[in-house]
Amino acid sequence: MQAAQVALSFMTLLDWVALVLFLLCFRGYGLVVEGSRRFRRRGLSQRTHQFRRRWAAALIRRSNRVSDTALLGNLVNSVTFYANTTIYIIAGLLALLGTMDQWMNITADLPFGRDVSRGLMEIKVLLVLLVFVVAYFKFTWSLRQFNLLTILVGAAPEGAAEGHEVDVERMARINSLAGDDFNRGLRSYYFGMAAVTWMIHPGFLLAFTAVVMAVLIHRDFFSEALAVMSK
Numbered sequence: 001m002q003a004a005q006v007a008l009s010f011m012t013l014l015d016w017v018a019l020v021l022f023l024l025c026f027r028g029y030g031l032v033v034e035g036s037r038r039f040r041r042r043g044l045s046q047r048t049h050q051f052r053r054r055w056a057a058a059l060i061r062r063s064n065r066v067s068d069t070a071l072l073g074n075l076v077n078s079v080t081f082y083a084n085t086t087i088y089i090i091a092g093l094l095a096l097l098g099t100m101d102q103w104m105n106i107t108a109d110l111p112f113g114r115d116v117s118r119g120l121m122e123i124k125v126l127l128v129l130l131v132f133v134v135a136y137f138k139f140t141w142s143l144r145q146f147n148l149l150t151i152l153v154g155a156a157p158e159g160a161a162e163g164h165e166v167d168v169e170r171m172a173r174i175n176s177l178a179g180d181d182f183n184r185g186l187r188s189y190y191f192g193m194a195a196v197t198w199m200i201h202p203g204f205l206l207a208f209t210a211v212v213m214a215v216l217i218h219r220d221f222f223s224e225a226l227a228v229m230s231k
Helices: 002-009 013-035 036-041 044-060 066-097 102-108 117-155 165-199 201-222 225-228
Strands: none
Touching: 013 044, 013 102, 013 117, 013 165, 013 201, 036 044, 044 165, 044 201, 044 225, 066 117, 066 165, 102 117, 117 165, 165 201
16 A cells, blocks of 8 residues: 555656546546437437347348347357457556566657656556456456347247337347447457556557547547448
């Protein structure tokens, strides 16, 4: 505890501003975009949910669901890939904590790099580690929900969708919940890349956090993909 307090004492005002802004954006983006009905209704996730519901309705009308199982397998494989990759990233960050002296020399030699205490550099690495741990939990929960979706597909009755609205809505909702957690994991990757820049300079953390926010807002509300899904 005392070592952490000493490390925090070496943080400049710019470090604190960059860290607070990063944490607000990392946590606040999802709360605002997903918690607000206004933003959620206009975003890409809600448009995608409508097509997931159409997929579920079409699935129930089909007797041959080979294509549906292939699509589900592709979704599961995508989430599994990111979950496995995140484990390797976490392992690499833990290994980095054991070679902190060499890493500090590397970052100090970079342009705009600064000499910082070992304790402060460890805090910076732990921030990146925290972001990717969050990503891992999001990916694994998304994977479990996609597995629940495969169970619902296997139990789905055959016939007209009009007689099975509950089944259609249940499959579409689970599909969207899994997709939303997958998006949260990807979003953590973006913020993780921004957090890495704090090891070089807090100004970079400010700049890259703003860039990540701009990219996320554009993709969720102003992208060509949203325009195509909305037509």
